[in-house]
Structure formats: C-alpha cells, structure tokens
Amino acid sequence: MELPRGSRRPSLSTISPSSNDMVLALGTEHPEEVITVTIPPSTGVNKADVYLLADTTGSMGSIVRALKSGANRIIGSPFTGVDIAFGVGNYRDLPETNPPFIHQTAPTTNKSEAINQIHEWRVAGGGDRAEGQLFALNALAEAPEGPAIGWRKDSKRIIVWFGDQPGHDPICTAMSGLDEDITEASVRARLVEEDITVIAISTNGRGLDADPSRLSADYASVCTIGGSEGQATRISSETGGTHVTGIRPDQIVDTIIELVEAAVQDVGEVKLVPSPAIAPFVEAISPVSFKDLPGDEEHVLHFTVKCRGALPCEAEDKIMVGAMDAIADGANIASQSVQITVPACNPLRLTRFVLVDAETNEDIRVLAENDVLDMSTLPSALNVRVEAGDAVQSVRFALTPAHADLQVEENLRPYSLFGDIGDDYNHGSFPNGNHTITAVPFSEFRAGGEEGAPLSVSIQVINGMNPI
Secondary structure, three states: OOOOOOOEOOOOOEEEOOEEEEEOOOOOEEEEEEEEEEEOOOOOEOEEEEEEEEEOOHHHHHHHHHHHHHHHHHHHOOOOOOEEEEEEEEEOOOOOOOOOEEEEEEEEOOHHHHHHHHOOOOOOOOOOOOEOHHHHHHHHOOOOOOOOOOOOOOOEEEEEEEEOOOEOOOEOHHHHOOOOOEOHHHHHHHHHHOOEEEEEEEOOOOHHHOOHHHOOHHHOOOOOOOOOOOHHHHHHHHOOOEEEOOOOOOOHHHHHHHHHHHHHHOEEEEEEEEOOOOHHHEEEEEOOOEEEEOOOOOEEEEEEEEEEOOOOOOOOOEEEEEEEEEEEOOEEEEEEEEEEEEOOOOOOOEEEEEEEEOOOOEEEEEOOOOEEEEOOOOOOOEEEEEEEOOOOOEEEEEEEOOOOOOOOEEOOOOEEOOOEEOOEEOOEOOOOEEEEEEEEEEEEOOOEEEEOOOEEEEEEEEEOOEOO
16 A cells, blocks of 8 residues: 555554634634644654765765765665655865865665765865865755755655864855855754754764864955854754764764664654645644654644634635644644635624724734733723624624723724724723623614624733733
C-alpha cells in the first residue's frame, strides 16, 4: 500500500477530532477546541532530502578523502522505509572563491549521481581561517521546488554540514555582491522559516563553533568583523538538529549515517497549519508548536485552537472547505477536515459590537465576549456601536449594571449605546467591573414591528493595576 503524501512511517499519525463543522457569522466566536495529534513511536519520516554540505578548503583534506572512500556507504545506506534523496554541495570562502558556495546536485534518488558528485570534491585554498558557510546555508534556505536548490516537495529537509572552522559573520554586501548582508541571525531565521533541519559536524575540536571574530583577517578592510563562538550549536539547535564536535576522519562516515538515521526518526517540530481557505478564521493556536520529540516514544500533542467569524455575510450561505494540517518537519502527517459556514445575511440581525473613541469618532476594535477593557490604555470618552442588517429600523439597548448615560432606544444609524448626533458619538465611560451589553433589533421605529434576536457581549473593565 502506498503511504499518503508527506506521511510518516510505518504507523500513521492521527488527529482528533478528525473533522470540524462550524457556523461563524462575522465577529462571532467558536468555542475553543482542543485538537490532539498522536505520533506513534518509531514512526520516522516517509520522505527525506539530505544535503551533504562540505567545507573543501585546504585543511579538510583527510576528511574529504575519508568521505570519498565512504561515499558508497553513506548514499547506499538503506534507511529502511524512507524515500530518501541526497543533494551535494561544497563551500570555501570569499574573496578567493566567488561565489564561495558550489551547488553540485539537487536532492536526487539517483545514488550514482550523488556518489559521483562527492568524488568531485577537491580541497584547496581558504585564506584566513573563517570560511563562507553562512553564504552556503543562506542559499540552501530555499522553499521546496525552488529553482536554485531543488528541494523536493513534502520532504523533511536535512542539511549535513561539516567543517573545521567557523563562518564569517557578517558576509557583507561589499564582499558578496548580494543586496543584503548575510549574518548568522538572518541565516538561522531563514532556515527556521523553511523548516530545514541542520546537522553540524565539527572535525577539529570546537571547529564550527569557534569564534570567527578572531579568524577573519581577509574581511578586515571590507566588512565589519563580528560574530561570536557557538555558531553551529545555535544554528543546529534552533532548527531541531544537533552539533557534534571533534570527529576524526575514521569516524566521519559512521557519524553521518548515525545522525541522518536519527534525524529521519526524530521529529524536530510539529505545528498545526490551517489551509488558506480557513486561515482567516483562525485567531490563535496554542502552543505554536512542539519541538525536539524523540522518535522512539509515542507523543500525544494537544493544541488549543480559537476561531472567529472573519467574513461578512452575503445573500446566501457561504461555505468554506479546508483543513487543519499537522505538519512535522515540513511534512503533512495528519489532517482535520474543516467546513466553515458563513450564514446568509439576516436583514433583521445584529452582527457585532464595536468600541468607538467618542472624541475622534473612530473605531477602536470589535468587542469580543469576555473582552477586558483597560481604561489606563483607552480614551476617556467611549461609546459602543452595534452593527445591524438592512431591515433594522431601531435598537433597544440594556446595560447591566445600570448606567446613567445609557441611550435605551436608538432610531437612527449608527445605533450606539450612549447615543449620537449623526456620526458624532456622545461621550460615555464604564466604571471598573463586569458589564453586559444587550441590544435587540426591531423592524420599525421606536421598538415597533417585528422583534429580532438579541445580541449580547460581556466585558470586564479595569484601570491598569486596579481591577475590580
């Protein structure tokens, strides 16, 4: 049986509940929902792209020779059950090598091609001790199916980066010719955004983690000399990878095989991602993600999702169909089907309450149920407008506890809690405490004719550090 695209193996992960059907008028809230993602032990990824990124400067001779000798073992390792592809590239440094990164082959399942590209590595040069790996990592931080690197879609993307010296930080525009400086921080951010896992292997003591600021003589007259020790540890840690140090030539092949095996087994990050059709309705997902999940354990992950109506009504019901996808290291491991119905407009319907600055007559925000109004951060003159359908000709307001400024009945738009003259809102305010605002629509003036459904919202008013 063919596994689903982007799934994990051999036991499929699950999501519960498996479906969700919501009715969300503009501004209305759906009760918070807990979505549970269960990842069985020993699941691993179904599809992985592994990019071998080598420092090929002069000091790396013995490591490169060992990798050429062991290329068949690395590329030929079974990684049972994984559709695995290998990409190959190498880096040196500016200004001696321009560009300092040579992309040799996109991730490919053609083992001979990947092995041949490893045999193309030649060590030379390097100049000062710091190298140009940040340039290479920046280039590799590309979206799937991008034109430069060619990562496959729906694969877990892994960079295996090995070298014996840290990277120049920054690689400035005057040196690189690019539009922006490349820094460790910018590279980390791009790799994290692209869900790319970095495995770093230092082949000379601290190697990739050494302090580049003391090893950057070639950049002294062109770029600001910066950076600090710990580059590889920070990059690997933030991307869900690992950094190992002091790896000898006789260890490098086995180390790569073991670390790749662990990377396709472990889960670096799991998050919930709404599909584009339903994304506007998703107000919050908590937590944002779960990270660093060992592959030999079962993981039961609970996400709390909050949704709110985000689209205005139309003459007929509008139905949005999408999914809430559980994404693990860039691969879709389980999906909840979601249907959201935006109900047709009811001409005798109230839709939402809006807090208004009565001094400027400008909207502040839509009031949510159990909203907290901190008067130390809000204007002293406030009002609340209720938005109404076309058939509404008057609105009756109630406010608990009672309020002296309350406009009980409004017969002209805008319909506001404390009244208005045209579009000029009357000034009002709320004392500290809990309040409930209720509005009832009517089809005729002076609360006459047909009575529509009431709309209410509860708020809490505080003043800085002085709640009720």
